[in-house]
Amino acid sequence: MYIDRLSLTDFRTYAQTDLQLGPGVNVFVGSNGVGKTNIVEAIGYLATLASHRVTSDAPLVRFGAERAIVRARIVRGGQQSVLELEIAPGRSNRARINRSAPMRSREIAGIARTVLFAPEDLALVKGEPSHRRRFADDLIVTLFPYLAKARGDYEKVLKQRNALLKSGRRQWSEGHESTIAVWDQQLARAAAALTKARLTVLAGLAPHVEDAYHRLADGQKATGLVYLSSLAGDVEQQRSAPDPAHAERLRELDAAGLYEAYLRAFESSRQKDRERATTTVGPHRDDIALILGTAPAKGFASHGETWSFALALRLASFRLMREDDSSEAACPILVLDDVFAELDAQRRARLSRLVLEAEQVLITAAVGNDVPEGLEGRAFTVTPGEVALEGEAA
Structure with a gap:
């Protein structure tokens, strides 16, 4: 192409x-x-x-x-x-x-x-979780264009749910309760589709990142990608000890299983969400832990290692797209x-x-x-x- x-x-x-x-x-x-x-x-x-x-x-x-x-x-x-x-x-x-x-x-x-490399890619390793979420979601839309709707639906419903939480912060009524139940169903459906796609894409990326990093850095350190889901609790705490097993358990769930998991999570976090006037569980809270050797790349990798990891993520994206459609035209x-x-x-x-x-x-x-x-x-x-x-x- x-x-x-x-x-x-x-x-x-x-x-x-x-x-x-x-x-x-x-x-x-x-x-x-x-x-x-x-x-x-x-x-x-x-x-x-x-x-x-x-x-x-x-x-x-x-x-x-x-x-x-x-x-x-x-x-x-x-x-x-x-x-x-x-x-x-x-x-x-x-x-x-x-x-x-x-x-x-x-x-x-x-x-x-397209796969684009830019100086801004250092933020994939050193920056906030939003950079890594966006990296994954952009790749998802490229590989599975129909999921652009799920991504858009999630962002739209999340805004509506947060607006409802803010409006009911002083006085929570029966109307708020019945409305948030509707938003929870819609948000859980979009969240399940987005999470399933992220887990699938990361599993496909991981071996390509490993290979690309070794080719770029000519080093012996292993790389790893671990999905940190808010379904497992506070993501900030998970960063200190990423658990690949939990991500694997989530990946084994189908869309219906993830939908039910999100419904339960939204219900159990309802009181906290009301107090904070924002949605505290969902794909918008998740992160991807980038592991280099035995430590998180963020905060431990050298400047050269950070560059190599960021470039490896992009090269892995390129190869995953080639794997998705190996014809020269694609x-x-x-x-x-x-x-x-x-x-x-x-x-x-x-x-x-x-x-x-x-x-x-x-x-x-x-x-x-x-x-x-x-x-x-x-x-x-x-x-x-x-x-x-x-x-x-x-």
């Missing part, structure tokens, strides 16, 4: 730009702040319906414009598809496939597949956003060999010398608001 045409309208700093890309390596070189990352961010958004840099859509629209449009022609084997996404903050985003009638944006989830696009500048020479060389497994690789760099030998390809020069193929006028 690769993108051969990309068009951005009022996206970030670009009023309008049209790029002719190709399979293999495509390198975007320009000083910091000129808009290199904006290009790959748009491609990532088209694939995952989310930005790796911001949590809301408003910053994606050029100042003064009402909407942004990202359009890409994707080549999968002998077939071409044109995806178009309209980003309209405050309104529902709309999408088109091959200039069809507008549809909900989530209808195009999974058509374009091979995800690999995006490396200003990553090589952060790595030592050995890790640069090792990563460069690994990423060439992809049919298309997109790289951004502040200077061309940051890109290792062997990753030469189509080179673009990026200046504020403009992108030009090397040797052509902007």
Whole structure:
């Protein structure tokens, strides 16, 4: 899979730009702040319906414009598809496939597949649980696009349940009690689907993370991924002694079993939720413990080990997608956003060999010398608001 045409309208700093890309390596070189990352961010958004840099859509629209449009022609084997996404903050985003009638944006989830490496990935290891949850959920939506609805439903119902808890904080009525029972059923259904998917994906990722870490770090430390579920109690306490056995017991439950487990958990935490005016149990409270050797990577890994673990998570995502669909046409696009500048020479060389497994690789760099030998390809020069193929006028 690769993108051969990309068009951005009022996206970030670009009023309008049209790029002719190709399979293999495509390198975007320009000083910091000129808009290199904006290009790959748009491609990532088209694939995952989310930005790796911001949590809301408003910053994606050029100042003064009402909407942004990202359009890409994707080549999968002998077939071409044109995806178009309209980003309209405050309104529902709309999408088109091959200039069809507008549809909900989530209808195009999974058509374009990307795996993006960025300096922000250090937060997967060093940052808050929300980064690891989002990593897992973005991968889930890519592998199982139909679960985008469960993810959206969970977030929507969670907001409604929390609003109800806040409204009843001073005076809890029978009406609050009957309404929260309805929200609990809906929340448990979405939570069960999301948790089941997370557990399944993590089990598939684990061996790929192990292999990728050893290839990047050339070390002997083992890696591990342990799901920390709020169904097992306080997640903060679990971090000190992650229990893989509990995650395995949860993984053995089917969706109906997880649904019942969440219903019981919501009921038993009802009083605490009322006192705190927030939902204290659910996938939004969970975490993923990243183990390196015998200790959590967070707080114990060196800077180089942290980078290797973060990159291993992304490479494992790529391989899991390949495993899900091994045809060349489905091979995800690999995006490396200003990553090589952060790595030592050995890790640069090792990563460069690994990423060439992809049919298309997109790289951004502040200077061309940051890109290792062997990753030469189509080179673009990026200046504020403009992108030009090397040797052509902007």
